[in-house]
Amino acid sequence: MPELQRLRADHAPALLAFERENRAWFARTISDRGDAYFADFPARHRALLAYQDEGTDHFHVLVADDGTTILGRFNLMDITDGxxxxGFRMAESATGQGLATEAAQAVCHLAATTYTLTSLRAQSNLDNLASHTVLTRVGFTVTGETVLRNGAAGRRYVKGLGGPEGRAAGL
Incomplete structure (x- = not known):
């Protein structure tokens, strides 16, 4: 069974492989990261770990049964006022298996319990039916439309995580 893990320094090689192998797949529905992302990957990875240590972001990877291959990323970013x-992305080879929904649900649970957040936001390309499905299955509701960084039309979502009683129940 794939395992959701908090991002660590030793994930760097597998995470870079995940991003490279799925670059064209991701570019179909989200902005391409650009060549500089790959050239500067070691510094970017260290920066993510620093943000995580500061508590402004929490990054997670979904690791395959082999213990090394990364199947997805699930990130809680720009934490402010609870x-x-x-944000999330899955390897093309791991889609259509319910893994994204399970991992997103697990991250929402961590957000409410471990990180004591009260709500989450998300957005996706209007054409990205898979992301819309995952978000609605884990309890996000559409709040409107937006223009994404790549200029594409998108949807905005929100999910309340409840107060202390909701966190105790895993909401």
Missing amino acids: EAEL
Whole structure:
């Protein structure tokens, strides 16, 4: 069974492989990271770990049964006043198996319990039916439309995580 893990320094090689192997797949529905992302990957990875240590972001990877291959990323970013943005991406080879929904649910649970957040935001390309499905299955509701960084039309979502009683129940 794949395992959701908090991002660590030793994930760097597998995470870079995940991003490279799925670059064209991701570019179909989200902005391409650009060549500089790959050239500067070691420094970017260290920066993510620093943000995580500061508590402004929490990064997670979904690791395959082999213990090394990364199947997905699930990130809580820009944490402010108990709110964060959920972002995620899955390897093309791992889609259609319910893994994204399970991992997103697990991250929402961590957000409410471990990180004591009260709500999450998300957004996705209008054409990205898979992301819309995952978000609605884990309890996000559509709040409107937006223009994404790549200029594409997108949807905005929100999910309340409840107060202390909701966190105790895993909401």
